[in-house]
Amino acid sequence: MSLRYGILGLLSKWDASGYDIKKEFDDFMSIFWHSHLSQIYPELSKLEKDQLVDSKLVPQDGKPDKKVFSITEKGADELAHWLHSQPETPKIKDAFLMQAFFMDNIPADEVIFQLKFYQKERQQRLEKMQRTIAETWQGIKERNVMSSRIVMSAVVLKRGIEQEIDYIKWCEETIQFVESCKYLWDNESSVDGDNNRMLFDEWEEQFMRYFGGHL
Structure with missing residues (x-):
């Protein structure tokens, strides 16, 4: 479930493509969470189906159109609800x-x-x-x-x-x-x-x- 909220958290400040989100997970967020593109795109599809994010196609010169995602008002409410909830004690796997x-x-x-x-x-x-x-x-x-x-x-x-x-x-x-x-x-x-x-x-x-x- 945390991947879902991690994506919503990123989109709470800026619109991003799946690749942009993956880059954030690889760089800054790798300190506390690791995720593959094969996990990110299905999660984005679920978020869009649940009306927590919207997407639009952005034209690119000499490249296929880029799908860019943005958080919806419902998505922002869902993120806020999660941030106000009590955190789970982590289950350690080392x-x-x-x-x-x-x-x-x-x-x-x-x-x-x-x-x-x-x-x-x-x-x-x-x-x-x-x-x-x-x-x-x-x-x-x-x-x-x-x-x-x-x-x-x-x-x-x-x-x-x-x-x-x-x-x-x-x-x-x-x-x-x-x-x-x-x-x-x-x-x-x-x-x-x-x-x-x-x-x-x-x-x-x-x-x-x-x-x-x-x-």
């Missing part, structure tokens, strides 16, 4: 955390490799966000404008950046933690592993240091 949960099944060196690889991906995502912000802020400064949309976009961007920084920090700390616990993998894979079980008391200090007061 594919990498699912993998990490079961990484006791692979060698510790492979665990560390996967963590470093994922850390690099999150770093690249952070850098992309920072470039987007720099370009956006430059445009705002050049236009010398300020609005409530800019304020709320900024708070979402801030949360997105903090999220990536936290994930990168977690990867770094977890790499160090796994490196300090590599003996556990070696011990469990040895022939005598069952006879050499480690005691938590021997590792408690490392656990507490890793969790940093969260326990």
